[in-house]
Amino acid sequence: MPVIEKTASPEAMLEKENLAYLGEADAKKESTFTPKIVAFCCNWCSYAGADLAGNNRADYPADIKIIRVPCSGRVNPLFIMRAFEKGADGVIICGCHPGDCHYTTGNYYTRRRMALLISMLDYLGVDKGRVRVEWVSASEGARFASIMNEFADTIKNLGRNVRLEDIRCRN
Ligand code: FES
Numbered sequence: 001m002p003v004i005e006k007t008a009s010p011e012a013m014l015e016k017e018n019l020a021y022l023g024e025a026d027a028k029k030e031s032t033f034t035p036k037i038v039a040f041c042c043n044w045c046s047y048a049g050a051d052l053a054g055n056n057r058a059d060y061p062a063d064i065k066i067i068r069v070p071c072s073g074r075v076n077p078l079f080i081m082r083a084f085e086k087g088a089d090g091v092i093i094c095g096c097h098p099g100d101c102h103y104t105t106g107n108y109y110t111r112r113r114m115a116l117l118i119s120m121l122d123y124l125g126v127d128k129g130r131v132r133v134e135w136v137s138a139s140e141g142a143r144f145a146s147i148m149n150e151f152a153d154t155i156k157n158l159g160r161n162v163r164l165e166d167i168r169c170r171n
Pocket of ligand 1: 043072096100101103106107
């Protein structure tokens, strides 16, 4: 079962997180690559969707680190760069469906910001597929699980993030 953390600041969550352990158990068992994925989930829809997926025992990779944010609009693009720096292989941002944001327009900002970030990453030579934005409502537990499974497969195919990882951040 994936670990769902509940603390106030997403920056603090990301900073205290040691991503090195993600995927290690599986990697040792099967000697295969298990991607390290960070998922930023908005409190009002996607996080509840993740909760529902857990309650329904929907199967999705346990090595996905979920960080709860008040709104997907709270996700600063620097959080994503920092996650990559700390060794994440993929980052997914999940928010309410357009028009359903608890703060009315937060997810519209997310959509624009992430489009810019993804094109900047592309410019830097990082595969666009490593960052994804998805809309998941509180009632879409099964959809949450299937998105996570599909994203994990995509990242598995892309392989390790060697481009942006800063080895000084390994702990
Ligand atoms: S509250 Fe969910 S995206 Fe804004």
